[in-house]
Amino acid sequence: MINKLVIFGVGLIGGSLALALREAHFCKTVVGCSRNAVHLQKAVDLGVIDSFTLDPAEAVRDADMVLLAVPMGAMGHLLQQIKPVLPADAILTDAGSTKGSVVAEVEQVFGADFSRFVPGHPIAGREKSGVEAAIPDLYIDRRVILTPLPHTDPQATAKVEAMWKATGALLERMPVALHDQVLAATSHLPHVLAFALVDTLLNMPQREDILRYAAGGFRDFTRIASSDPVMWRDICLTNKTAILDVIAAFQHNLGEFAAMIDAQDGEALHNRMAKAKQARDNYVIAVGSTG
Numbered sequence: 001m002i003n004k005l006v007i008f009g010v011g012l013i014g015g016s017l018a019l020a021l022r023e024a025h026f027c028k029t030v031v032g033c034s035r036n037a038v039h040l041q042k043a044v045d046l047g048v049i050d051s052f053t054l055d056p057a058e059a060v061r062d063a064d065m066v067l068l069a070v071p072m073g074a075m076g077h078l079l080q081q082i083k084p085v086l087p088a089d090a091i092l093t094d095a096g097s098t099k100g101s102v103v104a105e106v107e108q109v110f111g112a113d114f115s116r117f118v119p120g121h122p123i124a125g126r127e128k129s130g131v132e133a134a135i136p137d138l139y140i141d142r143r144v145i146l147t148p149l150p151h152t153d154p155q156a157t158a159k160v161e162a163m164w165k166a167t168g169a170l171l172e173r174m175p176v177a178l179h180d181q182v183l184a185a186t187s188h189l190p191h192v193l194a195f196a197l198v199d200t201l202l203n204m205p206q207r208e209d210i211l212r213y214a215a216g217g218f219r220d221f222t223r224i225a226s227s228d229p230v231m232w233r234d235i236c237l238t239n240k241t242a243i244l245d246v247i248a249a250f251q252h253n254l255g256e257f258a259a260m261i262d263a264q265d266g267e268a269l270h271n272r273m274a275k276a277k278q279a280r281d282n283y284v285i286a287v288g289s290t291g
């Protein structure tokens with residue numbers, strides 16, 4: 001049970017957490033804080049948070065849980081604002097899509113042995129952003145990965161785990177570096193490809209016809225290119241090495257597909273496609289409702 005939860009950045013992710021915790025009666029008060037009073041007032045009007053303030057010091061006063069749910073590029077500045085005012089027993093956590101950069105920023109601002117920061121990442125979301133997109137069931141049966149460090153207080157980790165469990169999420173733990181490599185492959189690369197595909201088509205002379213006749217395949221492949229460019233710019237910048245690695249692997253593979261087409265090697269193409277289809281079908285069966 002949380003007494004006072006403070007959410008920095010009451011958008012899709014922070015707002016959905018607030019809604020879920022309120023439904024579960026897991027939290028007495030939820031206070032929102034960011035730079036935008038209009039957005040925060042909307043969050044109050046929608047019943048997502050109880051109240052808001054633009055002042056980080058006022059926000060975290062008497063808080064027992066503080067969540068950072070802002071774009072990755074905004075984490076560092078926010079941490080500097082919170083550092084002098086965070087209550088001595090409050091737990092700090094985040095919902096950012098990359099973990100290495102925020103872990104490094106916390107170490108830089110709070111010191112290498114700060115034990116009350118629990119890095120986290122809900123593997124759930126959608127291409128819409130802002131508090132209007134927040135829904136209470138976003139995390140039901142979805143994975144939430146925590147990447148606690150060797151010096152993270154186990155009680156703090158357990159409390160963050162309990163918070164996410166109350167939303168219906170399935171909790172996992174993972175080392176920071178592995179998290180960033182895995183997510184680069186499964187989430188960051190697909191987003192880069194979706195943005196790059198639309199960008200490629202936009203630069204073609206036949207772009208108007210292409211977009212007019214685009215159908216299901218294009219729509220499915222590019223849904224995530226409707227995601228927030230600020231969020232994805234920041235993810236790319238903060239997970240550079242892992243994303244560049246998977247882009248290189250993808251470029252190599254794409255080159256092989258191009259070579260098979262060029263050589264009119266139908267058998268090789270079919271074999272590679274059949275293998276990929278099998279793997280994708282197995283994945284869908286295996287993940288069931290947690291995918």
Ligand SMILES: NC(=O)c1ccc[n+]([C@@H]2O[C@H](COP(=O)([O-])OP(=O)(O)OC[C@H]3O[C@@H](n4cnc5c(N)ncnc54)[C@H](O)[C@@H]3O)[C@@H](O)[C@H]2O)c1
Nearest residue numbers: 009010011012013034069070071074096097125126129130
């Ligand atoms: N959208 C997803 O699918 C998804 C999934 C998992 C994790 N995440 C991560 O969660 C975080 C939030 O994403 P979201 O989808 O909720 O975004 P969002 O745009 O819906 O919400 C972000 C919130 O942060 C506030 N904000 C932006 N810049 C700020 C700043 N400089 N200082 C203070 N507040 C600021 C905005 O006003 C907004 O309320 C990001 O780090 C993102 O990588 C997103």
Ligand SMILES: O=C(O)C(=O)C[C@]1(C(=O)O)C=C[C@@H](O)C=C1
Nearest residue numbers: 097122123124125126127187224
């Ligand atoms: O479903 C979507 O729209 C998402 O992009 C969600 C998604 C992903 O699966 O890649 C995106 C970013 C996150 O950090 C976690 C989840």
